[in-house]
Amino acid sequence: MEKMSRVTTALGSSAISGRTMFCHLDAPANAISVCRDATQVVVAGRNIFKIYALEEEQFVEKLNLRVGRKPSLNFSCADVMWHQMEENLLATAATNGAVVTWNLGKPSRNKQDQLFTEHKRTVNKVCFHPTEVYMLLSGSQDGFMKCFDLRKKESVSTFSGQSESVRDVQFSMKDYFTFAASFENGNVQLWDIRRPDRYERMFTAHTGPVFCCDWHPDDRGWLATGGRDKMVKVWDMTTTRAKEIYCVQTIASVARVKWRPEKKFHLATCSMMVDHNIYVWDVRRPFIPFATFEEHKDVTTGIVWRHQHDPHFLLSGSKDSTLYQHMFKDATRPVDKANPEGLCFGLFGDLAFAAKESLISSDANRKPYPGGDRRYPIFFFKKPDPTEQFAHVSSALSVFETDLDSNRMDWFVKTAQLYLLCGKPFAELCDHNAKVARELKRPQVSTTWTMLRIMFSDPANPTTPGLNHSLSKLGTLPLMNSFNMKEISSGMGTESRLERSKGESRQDNIHLEPGNSHISINNEENEETEGSEGQAEYMFGDAELDDDDLYSMEHDNQTEEQEYTLPQEAFQLRHEIMDNPSAPEHLQQDKADSPHVSGNEAEVTCLTPIESFSLISISQPLFSPHLPASFFCPIVREMLSYYAEQGDVQMAVSVLIVLGERIRKEIDDLTQEHWYMSYIDLLQRFELWNVSNEVIKLSTCSAITCLNQTSTTLHINCSNCKRPMNNKGWICDRCHQCASVCAVCHHVVKGLFVWCQGCNHGGHLEHIMNWLKSSAHCPAGCGHLCEYT
Amino acid sequence: MASNPAAGFTCQANGGNTPGRGSVYGDLRRNRSESECDVGQTVKSLARLCSRDEEERAAALEELCQGVLLCLELDRPGSARLSEQTLLHLLRLSRSCPLKEVRGRATELLRTAKEQGVEVPRALASGPSAFIPAKEMLKEGPDQDILIESFLSLGRVDHITMVMALHPAYLSCFLRTQHALLEMDGPLPRHWRHYIAVMAAARHHCSYPVQQHSAGFLEAGGEESWLSGLQHAPTKLRSLQTLNKLLAHRPWLITQQHIQELVCPGAEPRWSLAELIHAVVLMAHAHSLCSFVWGCGLNPEPDHIGGYTFQLPSPSHLPRSPCSPHSPHSPAHEDGRQELVDGAMEVEMLMQRMVELQQQEEECTQEEMVTRFERERSESIPTAVVRGAPPDLVLRLVEDPEFRYEDFAPRGEQAPPTMRAQDYSWEDHGFSLVNRLLPDMGQLLDEKFQVVSNLTYNRMAMHEGVDTYTLRKALWNYIHCLYGIRYDDYDYGSVNVLLERSLKVFVKTMACYPEQTTARVYHAFWRHFRHSEKVHANLIVMEARLQAALLYTLRAITHYMR
Secondary structure, three states, X not given: OHHHHHHHHHHOOOOOOXXXXXXXXXXXXXXXXXXXXOOEEEEEOOOOEEEEEEOOOOEEEEEEOOOOOOOXXXXXXXXXXXXXXXXXXXXXXXXXXXXXXXXXXXXXXXXXXXXXXXXXXXXXXXXXXXXXXOEEEEEEOOOEEEEEEOOOOOXXXXXXXXXXXXXXXXXXXXXOOEXXXXXXXXXXXXXXXXXXXXXXXXXXXXXXXXXXXXXXXXXXXXXXXXXXXXXEEEEEOOOOOOEEEEEEEOOOOEEEEEEOOOOOOEEEEEEOOOOOOEEEEEOOOOOOOOEEEOOOOOOEEEEEEEEOOEEEEEEEEEOOOEEEEEEHHHOEOHHHHOOOOEEEEOOOOOEEEEEEHHHHHHOHHHOOOOOOOOOOOOOOOOOOOHHHOOOOOEEEEEEEEEOOOOOOOHHHHHHHHHOXXXXXXXXXXXXXXXXXXXXXXXXXXHHHXXXXXXXXXXXXXXXXXXXXXXXXXXXXXXXXXXXXXXXXXXXOOHHHHHHHHHHHOXXXXXXXXXXXXXOOOOHHHHHHHOOOHHHHHHHHHHHHHHHHHHHHHHHHHOXXXXXXXXXXOOOOOOOOOOOOOOHHHHHHHHHHHOOOOOOOOOOOOOOOOOOOOOOOOOHHHHOOOOOOHHHHHHHHHHHHHHHHHOOOHHHHHHHHHHHOHHHHOOOOHHHHHHHHHHHHHHHHHOOOHHHHHHHXXXXXXXXXXXXXXXXXXXXXEOOOOOOEOOOOOOEOOOOXXXXXXXXXXXXXXXXXXXXXXXXXXXXXXXXXXXXXHHOOEOOOOOOOXXXXX | OOOOHHHHHHHHHOOOOOOOOOOHHHHHHHHHHHHHOOOHHHHHHHHHOOOOOHHHHHHHHHHHHHHHHHXXXXXXXXXXXXXXXXXXXXXXXXXXXXXXXXXXXHHHHHHHHHHOOOOOOEEOOOOOEOOOOHHHHHHHOOOHHHHHHHHHHHOOOOHHHXXXXXXXXXXXXXXXXXXXXXXXXXXXXXXHHHHHHHHHHHHOXXXXXXXXXXXXXXXXXXOHHHHOOXXXXXXXXXXXXXXXXXXXXXXXXXXXXXXXXXXXXXXXXXXXXXXXXXHHHHHHHHHHHHHHHHHOOEOOXXXXXXXXXXXXXXXHHHHHOOOOOOOOOOHHHOOHHHHHHHHHHHHHHHHHHHHHHHHOOOOOOHHHHHHHHHHHHHOOOOOOOOOOOOOHHHHOOOOOOOOOOOOOOOOOOOOOOOEEOOOOOHHHHHHHHHHHHOOOHHHHHHHHHHHHHHOOOOEEOOEEOOOOHHHHHHHHHHHHXXXXXXXXXXXXXXXXXHOOHHHHHHHHHHHHOHHHOOHHHHHHOOOOOOHHHHHHHHHHHHHHHHHHHHHHHHHHHHHHHO
């Protein structure tokens, strides 16, 4: 509110109005500048030098300054500036090195006033002193900056940058004597206008040329620089060493940078190559432009805010020979097209999911928050103008944490390591695996193994009668909820809004920062917060409390870490819930089509106690030692699919391998392959290389076994010319030398080659083994103490 | 100086008359097949000679000697066992290896072989350059370190390296860029890169780089048949021909249509922009390198065609040898004392002018400035001799060989528009585009341009402590002027003042028709300057030309991307 009012006062009676409009110029523009009252704009280029009046609906050509039958190179402008105090005064920088001033008050057609030809090379930039009428500064390709007193015929002082070309010079808006100059070699220098002998300070701002710089109109310490390295940097110059406080990475070299009036953190940039758009950035949000103007068809060469207190009008000239007035409200907002959804797994299986808040809150089931949206912290003042804010993209971030104890994947690793998949009789394998599962407190799996043994073993097996007993001894089944859902809601725009609020209520910030990640910001709700500062603060404090509420609430909502002790006699066959990286899919699936398998991980909606439900209980009464093994096949197949569906491919694959021929034909190859692939992938994620290799070896799918045959190539470089060896391992195509010569027998090694990683000598495996038995030193005589393990 | 023995010599040295043996490719082919069997051992020890380990090198040298001696002792009829390629390698080592002991041993071996009755090749040239006497090279030559370094890293020290080593600062960034262009990651396959370089060098009838890159092409696994004619190369490569032609001779004619034909979605076969930039930089690099090779009169490598002979030296040939101390090519000793005095006067004059130019505050009209530019651009500089047809091995890789640089008509209607340096410059525009499409290459080229434009030893001929900036700038801008690039802030009058006519002849020949450079042109300018200073001038021409060609192409690409 405050700012808005300031704008209106600043503009006073002559409030600017207009629309997005453009006009064709006769030639490409190199630079533009506006006069102080924002009614006229001057366009300068190699073949153009004109003044246009800015009217409500259109540009109107007022004056052509390029006069004469054959205009001289003095008219070929690299830069132009309109004096901000004296409305008849203009200065141009010519490509031939001349600095020219123009007096519009002259009665003659030729308005040229003074001509300074002191620079030897192209002048890149001219700059009037913001408050001093007669002071003009120029920066040239020849590495010099000159200060002219327009009452005299020549420069009053010359500043030598002691380096190559000056690309930009800018008087500080606040410090009367200071100006900044940017250079082609990446440096920025600060000069005191009274001391031409030496710069006050210098720092390297960019790699490669710094094409432009601009002082912040309000904050005296801030200087924005733009360079060929595609970066815009904001420097705090108040400290002893220039400190980079913001950095925006653009997609092309930055040709111009201009702070947006009345908006502390906004600046506009345009590029010199390839990219024709004009971007307005909020420096605090360096990854996405706040607004984009996409009208130009060729590179934009000049940008200027129409009025120094009005942030809504931007003028631009371009190589495509057009002059545009852009209305800020017509700008494209790239953030609208940004994808606010994101998904990521943490190291320990945690899952973070960010989605548009509106999407999530529409899911009524997920947020049965009593008391409305009280938990949303409310700390923003009314946004003065929605178009001035970063588009509302607050996302809710949900983190689904795996329970540290019950849901660590330890069991997976242990199981993988301890299971026996081959090498013993079937019954023993089953027993062993059942034991392993039992020890890891996975009774269901254990039971499954036992049952498998019974089903497929010789019916005369004496252990059979023990089954019922063992089943009935099943103990408590901890029901594990793999995920605790923690609703962490935070806005993508959090930071920026925090910053914005800083201006008005700085003390808020102290609270804000730490709470940041837990606070959800919802701009819609923010409307409620119109009100005094005090209230906002209070509300904010409330929000922090809410943070705890949030958790307790979720405890209510969730069956978190609850252990269900089921009656002993119940034949509980509920499997453990596994979590693995395929969980999200799993999660959705559960919601979508298997509501009866409730109590699943991350199940937030259903709070009803979990009904126990048994999959193979049907088989129980049918069990009979007389049945042939093949009778069980369909049921085993179903069971395997079930395990796999639940994410326990480990079980599925292990059983598949142990049962081998007994079951293989029952399951189609693709499914098998799929299971194998998933399991191998998991094993490899846990770096269980040996187990994964064993599984690959034991698998019968051709697609899987061939995994062991791929990428077995070891690329080596020739030991002489250090270039990659292509065809054969032992002779280099390039230098035709046998690269791998045995250090012991000096013959070429064509089979197993072993070499020391310390000294790079090696040879036949056998020879090296023998050698190192008797000697500790390298057989090549290099003196290295090789080790063979 | 009436007769011009040097011209004849150069002609021969550059492969103008290939002695009656098979084509290069025949040789390369034979060499390859030989090397696969019995020469393997020798080649192996040759490669090990480049080891950084001193002992390893010594061992390799020993092995090489043993191998060669073994071959000789077997003494079966003729040189059956000692292959031609081994002999050439030995020859090359004996001539160019910067390591003294290797050089000595190789010479010794060759002598032994000769005594054993083996027909031993003999290098035709006595140094890297036909223009610069070998002794001068040694005298002005740099410390051997940089040569040893490049021997160890590249496996050989070629003539280009040897001559450029007069300016070590430049050499290192030149080699870096070349290595990045040809060997490092990039969108084009390695053998394609060499082939493109071959195509480009062939435009200037420059057999030196053609042979070098042909070898590189084969080494990278390229197909031999491609080298026997363009028609054997893939269509995609052949579609580069137009661009190659324009880039070599009249880059200002390159428009966005040319780019579009190669890049636009309908084009068949289609180039990606990154590939195209890579190819363009390669071609421009090869073209400008041709300027350097011709401008310094580089001799063929001892193992190149035209670089060696198995015939005994004819007695009449000897006096022509450029290494004789009082050779007519040695610039300072040309026609006795009068010449000397004149030359010294010239240098004085030039320095005087440079000083004057820096002080002068003369104002002249725009009209006058334009006229001066136009005058320089269209000044007719007689180019030397029109050479005979280029060797066949080069000619079959050229399409439309009649297409050459053409003088700008003096302010005529048909004169193509000048390019204003301020509108499209390397620093502001070119760099960004190259770096965008071919990461790092922009940086490397930028560095090279900077090194060359800042290179100075603050001396001129016999004077020390001279600021040569204006002279270097005049050279650079004159070359750009020949290519139609105009700097608004430069007074082209100073080109006329600073660059004497003979220098202009040299520069224009080198920049526009490098294949017509002769020893006379080289020796005629700057007669009192050191050879290293003339090489410096060569470097400026080479880089200015490279930049001009790149600017035109990059501008066309920018327009295409618009």
